[in-house]
Amino acid sequence: SAVISQKPSRDICQRGTSLTIQCQVDSQVTMMFWYRQQPGQSLTLIATANQGSEATYESGFVIDKFPISRPNLTFSTLTVSNMSPEDSSIYLCSVLTGGPNTGELFFGEGSRLTVL
Amino acid sequence: KQEVTQIPAALSVPEGENLVLNCSFTDSAIYNLQWFRQDPGKGLTSLLLIQSSQREQTSGRLNASLDKSSGRSTLYIAASQPGDSATYLCAVTADKLIFGTGTRLQVFP
Numbered sequence: 001s002a003v004i005s006q007k008p009s010r011d012i013c014q015r016g017t018s019l020t021i022q023c024q025v026d027s028q029v030t031m032m033f034w035y036r037q038q039p040g041q042s043l044t045l046i047a048t049a050n051q052g053s054e055a056t057y058e059s060g061f062v063i064d065k066f067p068i069s070r071p072n073l074t075f076s077t078l079t080v081s082n083m084s085p086e087d088s089s090i091y092l093c094s095v096l097t098g099g100p101n102t103g104e105l106f107f108g109e110g111s112r113l114t115v116l
Numbered sequence: 117k118q119e120v121t122q123i124p125a126a127l128s129v130p131e132g133e134n135l136v137l138n139c140s141f142t143d144s145a146i147y148n149l150q151w152f153r154q155d156p157g158k159g160l161t162s163l164l165l166i167q168s169s170q171r172e173q174t175s176g177r178l179n180a181s182l183d184k185s186s187g188r189s190t191l192y193i194a195a196s197q198p199g200d201s202a203t204y205l206c207a208v209t210a211d212k213l214i215f216g217t218g219t220r221l222q223v224f225p
């Protein structure tokens with residue numbers, strides 16, 4: 001298993017500002033992901049955070065809006081840039097333990113973001 | 117394109133009932149399936165992981181089955197308790213992890 005800490009747990013932000021969410025894992029993991037969960041919806045994968053290289057973004061998500069850092073195997077950050085009310089969501093960090101096709105996914109507690 | 121559907125979307129039952137949550141997926145070429153629990157405003161807690169070669173997994177009062185050929189998984193909860201109230205999500209792993217739509221469960225005393 002893996003223990004994942006996310007900060008902040010929640011925040012209220014003004015339109016046009018940016019917020020950086022931190023994700024810390026208690027062990028080294030290869031695969032780390034960022035998800036978004038909009039109100040009343042299921043989870044949508046934003047990107048895979050790659051250590052030492054640029055993140056791999058899913059369709060509909062771009063680096064300018066959601067820059068991601070992954071300086072080592074236990075830490076990553078997601079920035080939500082130039083926020084609008086539509087960005088109000090829970091943002092979740094997750095890690096995969098075990099093999100890429102057989103491993104188990106673990107999640108942080110999430111960061112609930114409200115944009116006014 | 118893989119699509120994952122969960123039925124019912126919401127369920128309300130009295131304490132003590134045994135219940136079944138359903139998860140369907142359109143592409144049977146999966147590596148594994150995972151069931152999660154999510155409390156309101158919180159992250160996801162992993163409940164059970166079933167590899168594609170397995171047919172079921174058990175943990176306490178929870179039992180999950182997998183039928184790859186028919187594209188179905190069920191999560192069986194025995195003797196439900198109010199503390200089981202949460203949203204339950206299934207997710208399948210193929211080329212990426214795809215989440216289902218979730219079942220919101222309420223167990224009342």
